[in-house]
Amino acid sequence: MTVTYPEVFRLLAFLPLIILVLVLNYRAGCKETTRLIGSLHENTVRNLFLIKSFFGGLSFVAFYVLLLAALAGFSWGLTTVREDRSGLDVVFAVDVSLSMLVEDAQPSRLARSGDLMRAVVQDLDGARFGVVAFTGSATRLLPLTEDNAAIESTLNVIGPELLSTPGTDLERALTTALASFPADSDRHRAVVVFSDGEAHSGDESGPAREAAERGIGVFTVTVGSPEGGPVPLLDGSRALDRDGNLVHSRAEPARMRRIAEIAGGVHLDASEAGVFSRLPDALSEFEGRRDSEGFRTVPVERYRFFLGWALVMLAVHVLIRSLRWRRWF
DSSP states (O other): EEEEEEGGGGGGGGGGHHHHHHHHHHHHHHHHHHHHHOOHHHHHHHHHHHHHHHHHHHHHHHHHHHHHHHHHHEEEEEEEEOOOSEEEEEEEEEEGGGGGGGTSSSSOOHHHHHHHHHHHHOOOOOOOEEEEEEEEEEEEEEEEOOOOHHHHHHHHHHHHHHHHHSBBHHHHHHHHHTTTTTTTTOEEEEEEEEOOOOBBBTTTTTHHHHHHHHEEEEEEEEEEESEEEOOOOSSBOBBBBBSSSSSOOOOHHHHHHHHHHTTTTTEETSTTTTHHHHHHHHHHHTTTOTTTTTTTEEEEOOOHHHHHHHHHHHHHHHHHHHOHHHOOO
C-alpha cells in the first residue's frame, strides 16, 4: 500500500475542533428545543436530540476522514497496462541526517551528493526531477518538475535542519520516493538514493522489490568512506557519545549495493573516478530501455472507494439533519 500525498493527513489536526463544534451545537440545540417545546417532554427531547446529534455528528466526522483518505491518494494492488514510455522522471532521495555532514567526501557527504544531483540535472535535458529528503522519517520536498530554478532552490536548502527525526530509515526513503510518481505515468521512472548507508531502522528490501515489480529503476550512490570521520553538529561542534567520545560515522556500501541488486538497478560510489559522468550515463541508458513485452504494472488507485463512501456519509448527514421532529410530539 502506498500513499501519494501523506501530508493531507495533517488536516486531521482539525478533527478535535470539529468534534468540539458538534458538541457545542448539540448543547445549544438541546436548550433551544426544550425552551420551545416546554419541560413536559424535556427527557424525551434530550434523548431524541442526542440520538440525532450523535448520528449526525458521526456521519459528518466519517465524511471528513474519508474525504481526506480520498485526497491522500491510497494505492494498493497492481494492474497491468500497456507499455509505451517516453521521457524520464527522476526522484532524488537524499539522506540529510547529521552523518551526511562528515567530511570524508569533499567538501562533505551532503555537499558531494548535491554536486552529483546538479550534474544529473544538467546532463539530462527534458527529464523531470523531484526531491525527497529523509532521516528516520521522509518527506517530499519537490514534486516532479522540469523547472531547473525550482530544483536548484531545493538543492540549496537541503540539510539536517529540515527533519528532526533522528536516525536513517532507507525503507521510508524508498517508499516516499516511489509514491512520488503518478500512477498513470507513461514515462520512464528512476529513483536515485544518496546516503552513507548507515541505516538505523526499516527494511529496505520491501520497497526495493516493489520498485522492481513496477519497472522503476533504483540507483544507489554511497557517499563517504569505510574509514569515516567524526560527525559534526549544526553549531559547529562534534557529536559525542555518552562517555564523551567522538561519534564516528562510517559508510556502509554493502547495504546500498544490496538495494540496487534487489531492485535490478545500479550502485555507484560517490568517490570513484568518473562518477559525475557515470551516473547521468546510467540514467540515460535506463531511459533508452523498452519493456520487451509491451506491458508494465502500476499500482491501483483507490480514491474512488474512499470518495464514494465519503459521499454516502455526507448524504446520511444531510438526511439526519433534515428529519422533521413534529411527529414525535
